[in-house]
Amino acid sequence: MRLRAAAILVALMLPGVAQAFCERIAHEGRGYVVCAVDPAETELRLFRLGPDGAVLGSFVRVERMLAAEGRTLGFAMNGGMYHPDRTPVGLYVEDGEELAPAVASAGPGNFGMLPNGVLCLSDGVAQVIETRAYLADPPDCRFATQSGPMLVIGGKLHPRFLVDSDSRFVRNGVGVTQEGRAVFAISDRPVTFHEFGRLFRDVLGTPQALYLDGKISRLYAPDLGRADIGLPMGPIIGAVVDAPR
Numbered sequence: 001m002r003l004r005a006a007a008i009l010v011a012l013m014l015p016g017v018a019q020a021f022c023e024r025i026a027h028e029g030r031g032y033v034v035c036a037v038d039p040a041e042t043e044l045r046l047f048r049l050g051p052d053g054a055v056l057g058s059f060v061r062v063e064r065m066l067a068a069e070g071r072t073l074g075f076a077m078n079g080g081m082y083h084p085d086r087t088p089v090g091l092y093v094e095d096g097e098e099l100a101p102a103v104a105s106a107g108p109g110n111f112g113m114l115p116n117g118v119l120c121l122s123d124g125v126a127q128v129i130e131t132r133a134y135l136a137d138p139p140d141c142r143f144a145t146q147s148g149p150m151l152v153i154g155g156k157l158h159p160r161f162l163v164d165s166d167s168r169f170v171r172n173g174v175g176v177t178q179e180g181r182a183v184f185a186i187s188d189r190p191v192t193f194h195e196f197g198r199l200f201r202d203v204l205g206t207p208q209a210l211y212l213d214g215k216i217s218r219l220y221a222p223d224l225g226r227a228d229i230g231l232p233m234g235p236i237i238g239a240v241v242d243a244p245r
Contacts, residue, residue: 022075022221027203030195031188033219033226034204035075035239038181040124043240046079046094046143048086055086057232059220066240074239076220077172077184080119080145081111081213082234090131090146091118092235102146104131110211113160116148117210119237125180128208145212145235151175151197152209161194169214171196174237175206184237186219212237 022035037044047062049055056062059076066072081089089111091102106114118134120127120141127139130150149158151173168190175183183204187196193211200209218228220238 022224024224027199028195030191032185032199033221033224035184035221036181037239039121039126040180042074044121044126044143044182045238045240046145047236047238048092048094048234055232056236057086059227059236062236062238067243070243071240072243073220074241076236076238077186078213078216078218078233079235079237080147086232086234088145088235091144092146093141093144096142102131102135104135110214111148113149115150115153116146117150118144118146119174119210120144126176126182127180128174128176128210145237147210147212149193149211150209151193151211152201152206155201155207157194157197157201161197163194165192165194168192170217171211171214172217172219173200173209173211175200175204175209177206186217
């Protein structure tokens, strides 16, 4: 399945490709959906509040909002951890405005398993940056979301991941290639951090990758006929394309 995943990335390098591209793949006997996006060609955006100030919380509500612009989602998934009121746990930037500050200290849960990181979207390039590196030299992000733990750091798995862990959840995350292309993945069934990190390191070839969440992970991929439902979400990340005419 390494060739299948590589084909997704190669397709995005072709001239004129301007949409999200999702595919089902398997690695080590486990199924995943991978969506690869070239942010130089396709707009990636974070969504949390609608024009009325209410939390969007669902792919359907994001689609309704985009319809007013004549646009639609190429794909989307939950875009980071959130509190019960659906406010972001860590750094959150939308349209260049920082709406929640970064949290660099260790703490309970997956978010606090340092190093954690930030997905930064700016100038047609996506970056996954370890949080303390982000704070030492903050880039100009149009959109940013913080989550944790990092899955892959400089081509290596997070040092606290255990091969024999019994903690398994449906998980989603994002990695970035050397060229700045974003590769999102969600598991079909519960996986460990080590298994999920190996997907990004060994198959998707992303030297930096960030865990977005688990258990509540959901995907909207119309090209695959998939629109997961569940409780309202916090931040949502999606590829925005022109609506068909």
